[in-house]
Amino acid sequence: MEKVTSTPSLHPKFLKRPDSLQLELLPIPEDGPLANHNQSSTGSMHVGFKDLTYTVKEGILRRRPRDLLRKVNGEFSAGELTAIMGPSGAGKSTLMNILAGYTRSGVAGKLLVNGEEREESTFRKQSCYIMQNDNLQPLLTVHEAMTVAANLKLGAKNREKQSRIKEILESINLWENRKVKTCSLSGGQKKRLSIALELLKNPQVMFFDEPTSGLDSLTSKQCVMLLKQIASTGRTVICTIHQPSAMIFEMFDHLYAVANGFCIYQGTVEGLLPYLEQNNLKCPPYHNPADYLLEVASGDYGDFTEILVKQSNNGLNQEWRNKQRNSLQFQSLEHIDKLMESGQITPVRAPPILFKKITNNTKDPSFCGNSQYPTSFCNQIFVLLKRAFLVLSRDRTLTYSRIATHLGIALFIGTLYHGIGEDASNVLNNFNFLFFSVMFLMLTAFNCVTTTFPSELPIITREHFNKWYSLKSYYLAITLADIPVQMVATLLYAIVTYFLTMQPVEAFRIFSFLFMCILISLVAQSFGLFIGAIMDIKNGVIFGPFCLLPFTIFSGFFVQLNDSHPYMRWLFHISFLKYGLEGLVLSVLGYDRGKLPCSADYCHFVYPEKFLDQMDMEYAQYSTAVIFMLSLVAVIRIAAYFALSLQIKKRT
Incomplete structure (x- = not known):
């Protein structure tokens, strides 16, 4: 030309x-x-x-x-x-x-x-709107941030994208800093990077x-x-x-x-x-x-x-x-x-205008097609998932600290309650261990999301407003990305404590115990997403636990169903902690478990059925708990999505 x-x-x-x-x-x-x-x-x-x-x-x-x-x-x-x-x-x-x-x-x-x-x-x-606060992903490098933006905005081949990235970064004098994380950039460099990200779509x-x-x-x-x-x-x-x-x-x-x-x-x-x-x-x-x-x-x-x-x-x-x-x-x-x-001011120049028409390569008008955004819905999920996994792999608090915490607490609790699962004299201690497991898994999963998800909102607002991706694709990607980390941490805790406390070594009981632990974590994580979508970090940390308090009171640990006031019994039936606790108890004590050995002079709960009857769990069903927990995960995550969309609309 x-x-x-x-x-x-x-x-x-x-x-x-x-x-x-x-x-x-x-x-x-x-x-x-x-x-x-x-x-x-x-x-x-x-x-x-x-x-x-x-x-x-x-x-x-x-x-x-x-x-x-x-x-x-x-x-x-x-x-x-x-x-x-x-x-x-x-x-x-x-x-x-x-x-x-x-x-x-x-x-x-x-x-x-x-x-x-x-x-x-x-x-x-x-058009694009570059706001006063830069709102960049702090754990991505300059080049990674540009690559993510290019993959979301441009439908060209990867070679053309990388060429455009290099052209823009060289123009604004950031090419030498391409391997530097955005959190380590100076204020002027962050501002130039914010401009560069939007210049990609011309x-x-x-x-x-x-x-x-x-x-x-x-x-x-x-x-x-x-x-x-x-x-x-x-x-x-x-x-x-x-x-x-x-x-x-x-x-x-x-x-x-x-x-x-x-x-x-x-x-x-x-x-x-x-x-x-x-x-x-x-x-x-x-x-x-x-x-x-x-x-x-x-x-x-x-x-x-x-x-x-x-x-x-x-x-x-x-x-x-x-x-x-x-x-x-x-x-x-x-x-x-x-x-x-x-050299007193870093030399910068405007990158040349991109003349090649870059369009979405997706020809399939089905689910993956998306005419409102530069790339398809499927491509948005793929790119955002890659970014989320990359951020998680570098986030010491959200990933490594979470795994280390679960492992450390598992070793401590397993040592504290060592061998209680095989002795009738420790049935109550075993019950206390199971309740602690429910509370620990709930609070860790809830707090991890509540304290991190709100910090993403300014980034989501900027990127979504500037038409990088749809809110649905972001929410689906961020939801799917954190599940594996939470599952690894949960399984690590559950496996270590299960064998250290010497619960019955039967395949279906081990699987039932692990699966219920995962469901408890997923429900708590869903609540964390919902609270994080409607509150900032400060309010979420303060008021979030209050939202979980009713579920704790009516979990069946402090007060049993038959001992409560008739007008309040319905609260037991909506408490996910009650179903989670029942699922764990049934995993280790239910389903016709035989007579337990007694190491003391007298053991009141030699037969597990007697303990289940006293805890009002004689009619509890593991399948009911699973259905309720899975339904709750779906309902709360859908509610969290609509809460997030309302938050974004308020900001825009």
Whole structure:
């Protein structure tokens, strides 16, 4: 494809850059992967909005409406780096969330692409939202994170994916760090990686929420420079920014200022001060224009909001969009370029636009087909399962500590209750051992998920919103991935304790005992998923055990069914711990187990049937316990999925 130095969609100011920053700009073909009915002939996407209003309800008893945005208007052009600015509470983040499609309820007005009302699902496929917090998988390396994203976003061959990954990482100067885990990256490197992950799908519109937040001065300049270079390739780049330095402020092509939910200015950065001077608002010498704008918007020099809103016509006035950049802008760009060349700032550049049409290779329109996402449902599950297993293999707390804990406790309990399973004088101790096993397996499985699953929610929110995968595929993958680890830990505990306590060595009893232990763990793990989906880690740790307390009380250990109040007996029949305890007791004492040897002068429970009768388990059935536990696993995991989907909807 022939390269040219400009496209019709770019602002003329890009043609006047110094040679040191001149970029080769490639035209975007009409039949490319980003073409749709809302795009212009060049493939560029100009994001606009008209009479945009956002209303929230406040109060507890009397829900009073409050407008956070008030019929604002504007257009953000392709090829420009746009900054949305305003004081805290002015509505800049709200505007960003609405434009990105992150906030949908309470919105009135029109959202436009190239002057036409946009189709939301199509727009979401061609845009991405990079949030303030990077929300990366901490245990993956840079290259692994990029490979996972490429496998979820691109339907090309593996060689082409790896080539694209290398191209992007080299462009943003992360190739040398490709084997470094993301948790070990600096703040600027994490931000660049977040951008690189989204550049894989070649978005035409990119939204950034406070991209310089938490970065030092030099890294902030580097980050904004990268955004500027990305915009210069013909993409529409929009970001919110709070208090930029003067040099960073001058690097923006377009400024959209808001105050009290209104637009007070829309135009070029160099046009801001002349615009304010028309209302006798003169910026003091050597004062940062960005700081001065925030002071004016906050009312430090008087209430000028109404006047400025009229002057900008609430965003409709396009007069100041045509102001040309001054020489100071180019001087600052040259300064940044020199800093990059000298090594004071890591050199970065925008990767070239991907022109090859990459589509889903899956031709089967059956279960695995999925038109809403770049790859099929089956491929999403496969990739996410691989990622989950990789993370689990490196997670010392969730994997190695869990296995070590189960083994350590098994050895301790097995030694403490050594030999109790073969002596009639220790039947009560054996019962206590079985109840402890139920409680231990329940609490470990529950707590492991409750304390880890909520930390995944920010990552899920970002990836799912940016159309990496469906929520169903993620939930199925994360559910399946943790089951083998939990089963290994559970079996390790069950086998060690079973033989150390000298339970009967009969194949069907051993299998029944192990299988019931696994079911107890799976039910508790399901409860952990449900609690983790509706609560954060702090609340889950505090309130989660309270949710399990009723099941513990009505497990049959503290109070038997026949001794309880008639009105409360139904609670025994819904307690999974009761069925789990019955299953373990029946495994070792039920099914016509013969007379037990007695090492004491008198043993009350020589015949196991007598003990089962006293524990109200004479009519208990192992098969009933299995059916109940399996049903509970299915019901709770389905409920956890819907709880997770509600959480994601709340966040978006």
